Amino acid sequence: MLTRFIMGIDAGGSKTAGCIQNTETLQSWRATTGPASLTTNLSLACENIKNLIHQLLAETQCNANECSLVCGVAGAGNQQNVAILKSHLNDNFQHLLITTDARTSLYGAANGEPVIVIAIGTGSVAMRLDNDNVEKQFGGWGFNAGDLGGGAYIGRCLVQYVLTKYDEDNHCYEEITLQTLSKIGTKKPDILQWLAEANATDFTSLVPIVCKYLKQEKNDSSGVAYKIMKQAAMEIDKLIQLAQTGQHYPVVLTGGLASTIYPLLDKEHQKNIIEAKGNAVDGALFLARRF
Incomplete structure (x- = not known):
């Protein structure tokens, strides 16, 4: 039919x-x-x-x-x-x-056609279609144990940094910390409640804060944002390396964070990336x- x-x-x-x-x-x-x-x-x-x-x-x-x-x-x-x-x-x-x-x-x-696709959204995953038309997935294990370099991972890195600052005796916070606390809570009971209920989507909702300060001129908050995003890019570099397995397949970056991560990737990996x-x-x- x-x-x-x-x-x-x-x-x-x-x-x-x-x-x-x-x-x-x-x-x-x-x-x-x-x-x-x-x-x-x-x-x-x-x-x-x-x-x-x-x-x-x-x-x-x-x-x-x-x-x-x-x-x-x-x-x-x-x-x-x-x-x-x-x-x-x-x-x-x-x-x-x-x-x-x-x-x-x-x-x-x-x-x-043969290609490696790296999807960077809430999570992260690589898929490869090789020269023999065989598909293989790398990563994509979910937020609890994987999805390194994705939006939820970036949000969690931000929260981890902010909580470290929160525990310091000197409560002299950068703007990026203050803005994050305004989302997750400024009092310990509120923060604990947010953490207890937060899922991957909730952590990903914090990514715009990192992106906002990443674009600013160099200051304390932009430095924090750069370190977090660079850490995410390094995880994506590892994923690309894993998927290549010694070959040189063209790589496509997809997902809402692709354009943000791309400039921070290893220069050799950037050479293989296509539209x-x-x-x-x-x-x-x-x-x-x-x-």
């Missing part, structure tokens, strides 16, 4: 984007909604993805059984969570594939066309 529509979803820790395309006319419709990470908030992720899919189907007046859907979602390495998401998407799609957002980014970045030909939604559509 001919697939009349293909749909691609990119669901991450910060936002979810989707596109549905008519395979005959090539007309496309796009929509976005809130975060959808299976590891951060499973129920919210399922709800946001389901609502976005239904919105796109309604806009095109398309039935699910006329559509092939590929959903790339953060946390899809956990098959139990994938099964729960599938149970929420109980529509009778012609084809349905739930995979990692790293994999959809991989196929979108170079239209299926992406597409994004994770494009990659999901690419995979959907192969059904």
Whole structure:
């Protein structure tokens, strides 16, 4: 049976984007909604993805059984969570594939050509498509033990620095510390409450503070911001090195922090970085066309 529509979803820790395309006319419709990470908030992720899919189907007046859907979602390495998401998407799609957002980014970045994609958003992960068309993932272990160099990691580094300053007897704080305390609390009970409830998205919400002071002329706060962001860049350097395994594949940086991290990377790694030909939604559509 001919697939009349293909749909691609990119669901991450910060936002979810989707596109549905008519395979005959090539007309496309796009929509976005809130975060959808299976590891951060499973129920919210399922709800946001389901609502976005239904919105796109309604806009095109398309039935699910006329559509092939590929959903790339953060946390899809956990098959139990994938099964729960599938149970929420109980529509009778012609084809349905739930995979990692790293994999959809991989196929979108170079239209299926050999490449390494480093996604730097709430978390961090590398995916490689090698010369034999073999896919392999590096990193992406989640906030508790991985995602080094990503937004949540940067936010946690900032909080760690601020808490060290908070514990000092001399409460002479830089602006970056004061602004962070205004977000997480200025009293110890408030800070402890914030820490008890904070997840990867909450830590990532502090990244704009680091970016703000990173752009300023040299001062105490900009120095702190630079050290934190440089530390994150060094973790991304390690991830690139790991994914190359002695080869020289082109590298694409994706995600909301890609442009911020790039200038701080090792110069040799910068030489291999190319512009992406597409994004994770494009990659999901690419995979959907192969059904």
